[in-house]
Amino acid sequence: MKRLGWSWALWAMVALVGCGVQLEGSVAEQRRQVMAMESDTLSKLYSQHPGARRHVQAAAGYGVFDASGGKFLWGGMDHGNGVVVDNRSRRRTYMKMFELQPGLGFGYTNFRLVFVFDTREAMNDFVTSGWEFGGRATAAAKDDVQGAAGDLGYNVAPGINVYQLTEKGALVGLSVTGAKYWRNDDLN
Template identity: 45%
Template sequence: MTHIARTFLRPLAQLVVAAQIVLITACAAPGQTGDDQRRHIQQTERQVLDELYSLQPELRNELAQAPGYAVFSNVNVNLLLASASTGYGVAVNNSGKRTYMKMGEVGVGLGFGVKDFRALFVFDSPEVMGRFVESGWSFGGHADAAAKAQDKGAAVGGEVVVDGMRVYQLTESGIALQATLKGTKYWKDRALN
């Protein structure tokens, strides 16, 4: 490896490790107690579902027939060659059982911006949902464009079908332009379950 490549890769590797540490420690829902955090996650869940239902009323029937769904709130920061996200959410099966979860994401790619978004995962089978809740790992490429501040601007998102689940994304606020290769990890929140 050349000196130039080592000089370039070392700071990038340090940035990725630092981002992972921040993500793991910062992805709890707001609130002082576990009950406060659960209430906040449930409020976020209701807001996301209400907004999606207003945009796509047929989604209400789709969720009623699905074996389960998950709602996540996530903040993504992308600075030049690295991106990082942290978030929290809940997976709910068709019997109403709730599993509170966290998420973290680290990526490498060109971009700049900060984006706050919400995501709904609709599972096609109990096995897919079980795998998501128990293993929760996904890895893939991502291309994104969003420009929104409060009620102004536009958000590019929508339905994406991946491995037996459909993902709907709502951008709350932020400006982002990025094309990254990301690793995302979803896991059970031991403190809230």
């Protein structure tokens, strides 16, 4: 009976991963999808946190990611796509992300992350190395019309702050997270 429970949990996590962010079409179309997501996300961020606009504009650069994922009992994962923009050169680096979340929780969410890089070194390290480790306490419930989520900005590393905006879903959890961000060779 335990084997059936673990099999169901594994199946549920695999099913959740398949429900996430999917880029479709030609390279140019996929870039346009990411740029539209970036524009939409920054508009929402500035509306919800007016001080964030000044922070993003004064920074060395920023990254915007659209991610989906979930947790079931003792583990979870997220995945997504995004872009890092150098504010000085306007150079865009398209990226992917994957995150493991060992820890207690249950649910599924689609969310946006906005990384603000205070220094060029922090931005370049993120683009070339891309790792992020941290802890996360999450409580979110949101659909297309209403909901609430804990979406404040927080510092994840020296020179890097993150804002999380929940798009849709319901998730409650406590995790230690390990995320990998890497260049999307197909779009760069």
